[in-house]
Amino acid sequence: MHELSLAQGIVEQAVMAAAQSRAARVVAVRLRVGRLSGIEPGALVSSFEVASRDTILAGSRLDIIDVPLVVWCAYCLREVELPGVQRLRCPTCDTLCGEIRQGKELEVAALEIEEAAA
Ligand SMILES: [Zn+2]
Numbered sequence: 651m652h653e654l655s656l657a658q659g660i661v662e663q664a665v666m667a668a669a670q671s672r673a674a675r676v677v678a679v680r681l682r683v684g685r686l687s688g689i690e691p692g693a694l695v696s697s698f699e700v701a702s703r704d705t706i707l708a709g710s711r712l713d714i715i716d717v718p719l720v721v722w723c724a725y726c727l728r729e730v731e732l733p734g735v736q737r738l739r740c741p742t743c744d745t746l747c748g749e750i751r752q753g754k755e756l757e758v759a760a761l762e763i764e765e766a767a768a
Contacts, residue, residue, distance in 0.1 A: 657697035
């Protein structure tokens with residue numbers, strides 16, 4: 651149950667963020683998930699439902715933002731977006747690009763909340 655432990659980490663992050671923003675209720679949790687994170691979104695959503703039970707996040711929606719894979723090409727001297735991890739080569743010059751700049755993310759990007767009445 652890899653996704654469940656990940657979901658528990660996400661719930662912890664989001665509960666802290668909700669407390670800081672004095673949320674009365676959390677409507678949605680926006681999560682940035684990189685292509686390289688190896689996460690199966692469907693499994694993560696159901697694990698999130700389990701992990702968020704009995705917290706302020708109960709009943710909230712998990713919005714997954716897909717983060718593409720971006721590597722640095724040392725030959726072209728620019729960041730290039732790759733369609734997948736099977737081939738870590740620059741599509742322009744075919745240089746092997748080992749430096750991953752984006753795509754490993756698994757982080758809470760934002761919360762959609764209802765604020766407590768002042
Ligand atoms: Zn290149």
